[in-house]
Amino acid sequence: MSRTATITSLATSVSEVNIGAPAVEVSNLRKEFVRRDRRRGHPRKRRVPALVDISLRIERGECIAILGQNGSGKSTLVRLLSTLLLGDGGTVRVFGYDVFSEPRPVRRLINRVSVEASFFKKMSSVENLSYAARFYGIPASETRTRIPMILERVGFPLERRNESMENLSRGMQQKVSLARALLTSPVLLLLDEPTTGLDPRSKLEVQEFIREMRATHDATILLCTHDLAEAEALADRVGILHRSELLALEPAPDLKKRYDASSLEEAFFSATGRSFELEEDDDDWRE
Amino acid sequence: MPGSAATVRAELIGLAGIVERNAYLVKRYALWEVAFFVWTVANTLTIVFIAEGVEASGGSLDVNRQTTILLIGAVIWAYLGIIFEILTETVAWERWEGTIEYTFMAPLSRSVHLFGMGIFAVVYGVARAGLLFGVIAFFFDLEMPQANFVAALVVLGVASVSFIGIGMMTAVLPLISPEKGTQLGFIAQGMLLVVSGVYYSVDVLPEPMQWLATISPATYALEGIRDAILEGAGVGDLWNQLWPLVVIGAISIPLGLAVFRRGELYAKQHGKLKRSG
Numbered sequence: 001m002s003r004t005a006t007i008t009s010l011a012t013s014v015s016e017v018n019i020g021a022p023a024v025e026v027s028n029l030r031k032e033f034v035r036r037d038r039r040r041g042h043p044r045k046r047r048v049p050a051l052v053d054i055s056l057r058i059e060r061g062e063c064i065a066i067l068g069q070n071g072s073g074k075s076t077l078v079r080l081l082s083t084l085l086l087g088d089g090g091t092v093r094v095f096g097y098d099v100f101s102e103p104r105p106v107r108r109l110i111n112r113v114s115v116e117a118s119f120f121k122k123m124s125s126v127e128n129l130s131y132a133a134r135f136y137g138i139p140a141s142e143t144r145t146r147i148p149m150i151l152e153r154v155g156f157p158l159e160r161r162n163e164s165m166e167n168l169s170r171g172m173q174q175k176v177s178l179a180r181a182l183l184t185s186p187v188l189l190l191l192d193e194p195t196t197g198l199d200p201r202s203k204l205e206v207q208e209f210i211r212e213m214r215a216t217h218d219a220t221i222l223l224c225t226h227d228l229a230e231a232e233a234l235a236d237r238v239g240i241l242h243r244s245e246l247l248a249l250e251p252a253p254d255l256k257k258r259y260d261a262s263s264l265e266e267a268f269f270s271a272t273g274r275s276f277e278l279e280e281d282d283d284d285w286r287e
Numbered sequence: 288m289p290g291s292a293a294t295v296r297a298e299l300i301g302l303a304g305i306v307e308r309n310a311y312l313v314k315r316y317a318l319w320e321v322a323f324f325v326w327t328v329a330n331t332l333t334i335v336f337i338a339e340g341v342e343a344s345g346g347s348l349d350v351n352r353q354t355t356i357l358l359i360g361a362v363i364w365a366y367l368g369i370i371f372e373i374l375t376e377t378v379a380w381e382r383w384e385g386t387i388e389y390t391f392m393a394p395l396s397r398s399v400h401l402f403g404m405g406i407f408a409v410v411y412g413v414a415r416a417g418l419l420f421g422v423i424a425f426f427f428d429l430e431m432p433q434a435n436f437v438a439a440l441v442v443l444g445v446a447s448v449s450f451i452g453i454g455m456m457t458a459v460l461p462l463i464s465p466e467k468g469t470q471l472g473f474i475a476q477g478m479l480l481v482v483s484g485v486y487y488s489v490d491v492l493p494e495p496m497q498w499l500a501t502i503s504p505a506t507y508a509l510e511g512i513r514d515a516i517l518e519g520a521g522v523g524d525l526w527n528q529l530w531p532l533v534v535i536g537a538i539s540i541p542l543g544l545a546v547f548r549r550g551e552l553y554a555k556q557h558g559k560l561k562r563s564g
Contacts, residue, residue, distance in 0.1 A: 033558050050558075079561070082392045086555045107394035118385030118562065120308070122315040131311065134304020135393035137297025164315070180389070 021096030023220035024058040030089035050076040063221040065235035074224035111186035115193040117173035121166040136184040171202030242272040301395035305403025331361040360485040366416040373408035374454035375472035379461040385562035405451035433519030442511035449504030452539025459550030
């Protein structure tokens with residue numbers, strides 16, 4: 001019997017996923033970057049760890065949040081899952097497909113919303129979404145009706161759909177970013193600090209959208225965030241990534257219990273020895 | 288729809304998406320396009336006036352013929368510049384806008400991605416080169432009674448395959464060096480043309496440069512287009528220029544794709560496939 005099943009969602013695109021395979025399976029993942037060191041006399045190259053021996057499993061339909069300070073490795077993890085990086089050791093599978101050796105089927109299944117909206121700024125939201133949809137095989141005949149529908153759904157004012165992106169607020173741009181992800185019907189949605197820098201109202205709208213994606217589209221969600229309340233409210237399990245290592249990944253109540261903490265913030269402090277509010281780049285430990 | 292047919296359809300839609308995106312960019316930056324065209328006209332004029340300048344300073348030459356030779360060289364330079372700019376700068380531009388990660392994580396094959404950029408570059412480049420040629424020819428009131436523009440276009444079209452292949456190789460440079468990669472693309476363009484007889488016959492070059500001229504597609508493109516426009520040569524008469532272009536094209540496209548893939552792997556290994564900043 002075929003291991004594949006068909007999942008259809010709003011954008012009608014069809015994705016083939018391996019039945020029974022976890023949405024994400026990471027085993028002993030290691031990633032290092034080469035850095036030029038000019039501070040120790042003679043310039044030389046050295047390898048610095050970005051992720052050390054990471055193992056995790058995300059079941060289909062699950063939402064997990066990864067907490068960590070700047071430089072802890074959150075974005076590296078997302079970029080590895082997005083097929084934009086090659087690992088230095090270990091394996092990463094998305095619905096059974098190896099992201100390093102089989103990137104194309106993985107790319108059909110994923111999309112991403114990152115902290116920066118990332119669009120051609122002179123182009124309008126409709127133009128940006130139109131060409132992006134083509135990369136996923138969605139023809140103009142479909143996007144003509146679908147793009148306005150999706151923009152409306154994420155709360156974007158349709159009368160502004162032909163304005164340049166540069167004229168839109170950060171919150172508006174992020175809504176277009178959500179629309180871009182939704183347009184391609186991802187079964188795995190990678191969210192890299194999607195609400196950072198948004199005003200409270202926009203933040204709530206984005207969070208509501210994440211809940212809806214999960215509830216109505218069978219989407220599995222990996223959320224990297226700085227917002228502890230957001231992680232606790234949205235995620236089934238919360239992970240702590242500290243200095244390239246995943247210290248824990250469990251439901252928020254279990255995490256608090258494990259570290260004998262009354263809040264997630266306290267648990268984070270107990271796990272890492274650092275305050276979550278301390279926002280300087282966490283790079284000094286690599287010396 | 289069978290799997291392979293659906294894949295081909297998706298790739299063709301993706302290719303259309305690349306062309307569509309570049310068309311949007313041209314539309315949104317239309318005034319800048321006009322400004323750059325005026326700059327190209329000015330640049331071309333400074334070169335094409337050389338023939339009249341030589342005559343005015345007492346030199347003896349067929350001004351009409353020499354002006355046309357210089358004009359063809361300048362137009363091909365501008366055309367090649369557009370091909371390289373679209374292929375190379377688009378990667379650099381995507382990095383700057385931050386869209387590079389979204390484009391490279393889309394399920395579009397890299398060859399279709401690059402062909403899409405190449406197709407747009409050729410269509411846009413030919414239209415721009417034709418306009419440039421017309422404007423400058425009108426400016427100098429040039430006479431080209433024997434010109435065979437169809438044959439010249441055929442030569443340019445065949446040469447474009449090779450130019451796209453070389454453009455693919457230079458397009459990877461901004462991935463490897465975000466800061467200086469684009470400039471290296473312009474250096475490649477200059478190196479290609481200096482050995483190809485852009486404003487002079489390749490016979491005047493030192494011997495090692497003449498050898499390089501034999502492997503440069505621009506040499507055959509310039510020769511063929513000049514023969515078509517100055518002597519009225521037809522497509523059949525240009526076989527000596529066309530077959531080397533076909534051979535170089537057949538080598539440069541797979542080589543260009545292989546170089547780009549290698550560069551992309553390097554960028555993915557070293558974390559360079561990301562937005563600026």
